[in-house]
Amino acid sequence: MKIGYPCKNLSVGCIGDKTFRLKSYSEERLVSTVQNNLQCLLEMLLFNAAHNILFFRVTSDLVPFASHPACRLNWRGAFKETFSKIGTFIRLHDMRISMHPDQFTLINSQDTAIFKRSVSELSYHAGVLDALGLDDTAKIQIHLGGVYGDRKASIDRFAERFETLDEALKKRLVVENDDTRFTLADCLEVSRRTGLPVVFDVLHHAILNSGETVPDALQCAAQTWGAADGLPIVDYSLQKLEGRKGKHAEFLEANAFEAFLEQTRPIDFDLMLEIKDKEQSAVRAVSIAATDPRFVTLPSFHGGA
């Protein structure tokens, strides 16, 4: 088990997901922004290594507008060396990396133009992971998409569209249960048809489910991951107290987290903490999980080589 947090670190003092307005787009602006974001990514990874946080979700804003027609820069070429340097660092520390395109990425859209744009967006994400030289355990997680008034047809469309994708995308995609449309059971059905691994989101499952317990749900999701995919990925958060449903908690609650570790004990997975205070919770989770036999540490973490 590796523990991580998504996209940004609030204490390193740099902003790794800087962007700008399309209206003010220029290649110069893009280059300086990407330079900043990559530099900051490395700083966040340095922080993570020092705290034994070996799982990290890279922001989709790393290269702003990468999939937009306005962007004609060959960003992989322009930043080849930086990507390579960061990738080497990641591999050296045996870190796990994931990405999560946002809600505009819809494989199953009824509108083929939206599907096309989604493929471009996915290609950009895969391009980042490829540029870092990461193996097939570096995943891109997406939701199944919209229901469009016909759940079955929308699931069918997802499966059909998936088959048309390039191998470079197929091998990195994983699907995650959401909290309003598609349950874990839906994702498992898609997995049976496509072979896609399923990310289990604990909070989404608490809000929208088919009655499965957490251990049972996790067990089913875990079985969808093959050897080349790496350990199953689990997203963990708890409901914000008094918050609207689905809101992420402000900080990690130690008791609930210990109970979760206890509850899931026989199954090993990598854990993404979707909690507001980001790395703070990850640091706490690492210390709580330190006694768990599943938990992995860097050789140097306890003062060794």
Place this chain on the structure above:
DNA sequence: AATGGTCAAGTCAGC
């Protein structure tokens, strides 16, 4: 320097 409306992209619930 501070402020507040706005930001590439889509869906869907709720008015």
Place this chain on the structure above:
DNA sequence: GCTGACTTGACCATT
């Protein structure tokens, strides 16, 4: 039919 939530802050025009 339109607006806001999702995620959330940061951009940037205006003062």
